[in-house]
Amino acid sequence: MYIRQNSLFSFDTLMQYQPQTRLSMLFNELDAYPAIKELPAKSVRGPKGYSVAALLRAYVAKQVCGIPTVTKLVERLNTDLVFRYDCGFSTIGSVPSSATFSRFFNILSDNQALKPLFNHLIEQTDRLGIISGDVAAIDASAIVAYEKTVPKKNVIDDGSHANWGAKLDTNGNQHSWFGYKLHLAVDTASELPLAVTVTPASHNDVTQAIPLIDALSHQPKYYCLDSGYDTKETYEEIRRRSAQAIIPLNRRGEKLPPEGLDENRTPTCSMGYSMVYWGCDAKKGILKFRCPHVCEKVNCPNGSAWCSDSNYGLVVKKKVSEDSRSFCTPHRGTREWEKLYNERTSVERVFSRLKEHLGANLIRVRGIQKVTTHLLLCCIALIAGTLAVNRLKKQAA
Structure with missing residues (x-):
């Protein structure tokens, strides 16, 4: 017993x-x-x-x-x-x-009680130096709704209900879904969300670029976005904040580039050769291009004297303020530009973590307000977890 x-x-x-x-x-x-x-x-x-x-x-x-x-x-x-x-x-x-x-x-x-909590956590990560703040990436991801799907003709398009969206994948195949879009601005170094918005799936990604930028308390030096955000308004808004947009050109059926420029918006010489990018003054927003013959990139039949009497060769300078979509610092297509643009993949990894590990794709609520609350909880969990890991590392050091 x-x-x-x-x-x-x-x-x-x-x-x-x-x-x-x-x-x-x-x-x-x-x-x-x-x-x-x-x-x-x-x-x-x-x-x-x-x-x-x-x-x-x-x-x-x-x-x-x-x-x-x-x-x-x-x-x-x-x-x-x-x-x-x-x-x-x-x-x-x-x-x-x-x-x-x-x-x-x-x-x-x-x-909307979770937005102040989200912002408070971002301030903590910024204060602790977890967020670098130099480069931010912006993108959107599909969120399938918990609501019953309805035909497109019966969708209530008032900005608060789920509707139909479509997007091309990396292979060019179109995928459609009924639900919402999660839009994020992400710090590329820490891979943490800095700003969050949620819209019905039919809303164009570019409509949320400026709201996300406005939501950031600390403005980065560079914004990396895909070609879906390639609009003059996006470039101008980012430049107004003394930052640079890193966005591939979306040619939208453009058959020929503008006169005097090639497909990467590099100036061309009188013989039609693309000139050589020779650096920039980022503070003044000026790009410098040199004669490709003098730089030994092409063998021009007329030599450098055709365009300039100087042994240095023809020099063309372009101001970003002239056309912020065509010209950026660093110049589009250069190694520096490609390196910055490659940081955009960080936002894809954040979407993956939110969906695979924090339940962002397990929506069990209806309506955009409740969906936003659910997704903010996912982001809050991600940031708080990062803060906990950071403290643990400091204690172990």
């Missing part, structure tokens, strides 16, 4: 002497106050007395642990005391019901 003895310490006391879990380290970096202060006063105490901070942490934990639904989240809280303790709920008594979590999620969405 065995007699079970009472525990000398409570569960909460025992947890204080246990090694920190992954969630507890993440939550140490997550100050819920920026979100809580956005909520109505009657909601701060939490439904049925549950802590608002604990409810918010539970939603972040849901993304980190890959829990697909609120029902599964409640089950995890009921069966895993360590998980419950990390989220901040009492280990004695009941946990919030699915309905309680759903009501809290609606309150978060209606008040």
Whole structure:
């Protein structure tokens, strides 16, 4: 016969002497106050007395642990005391019901309470030097809706409902989906999101370029975007902020380049040869090009004297302000330009992490406000996790 003895310490006391879990380290970096202060006063105490901070942490934990639904989240809280303790709920008594979590999620969405928390985390990463801020990449990714698909003719195009979108993949094949688009501005060094917007799937990517740029508190030196953002307005807005757009040309059926320029917008000499890029003055926004014959890139039958009496050869200077789409510093097509543009792939890796590891593609809510809240939770989990890892590295050093 065995007699079970009472525990000398409570569960909460025992947890204080246990090694920190992954969630507890993440939550140490997550100050819920920026979100809580956005909520109505009657909601701060939490439904049925549950802590608002604990409810918010539970939603972040849901993304980190890959829990697909609120029902599964409640089950995890009921069966895993360590998980419950990390989220901040009492280990004695009941946990919030699915309905309680759903009501809290609606309150978060209606008040857009997660945006200040997201911005607060970005400020932390900037202050700690995790974000370099030199190069930002902007792109959009498809988010399939939880709503039932409807024919295009019945879509409500008011900016708040899901609709149909289409995009070409890297092989030129067109893919369509019913849902939304997640638009991100990403720091290419840390691969962390700096700004987030969500639109119905039919909205053109370029419509969100300027809103994302406006949302950045720290303006980078370069913006890397794909050819879908190749519009004069995008170049001018970025140049107005003393930054440079790194965007491939979208020729849109252009048969011939403008007169006096080649396909990369490099000036051509009188014989039609592309001139040689010879550096730039980024502060003044001036690019310098030299005679290709003098630079031994071509063997011009007329030599350099045809265009200039100088032994240095013909020199052409172009100002970015003349045509910010055609001319940029560094010049399009150069090794420096290609190196910067290759950093754009960082935004693709961020989309991959959000979808594969943080549940960005597991949408179980309807309407653009709630979808935005879900995706912000994914981004918050990513940034808070990065802050936790950074602190762990510093402690180990």
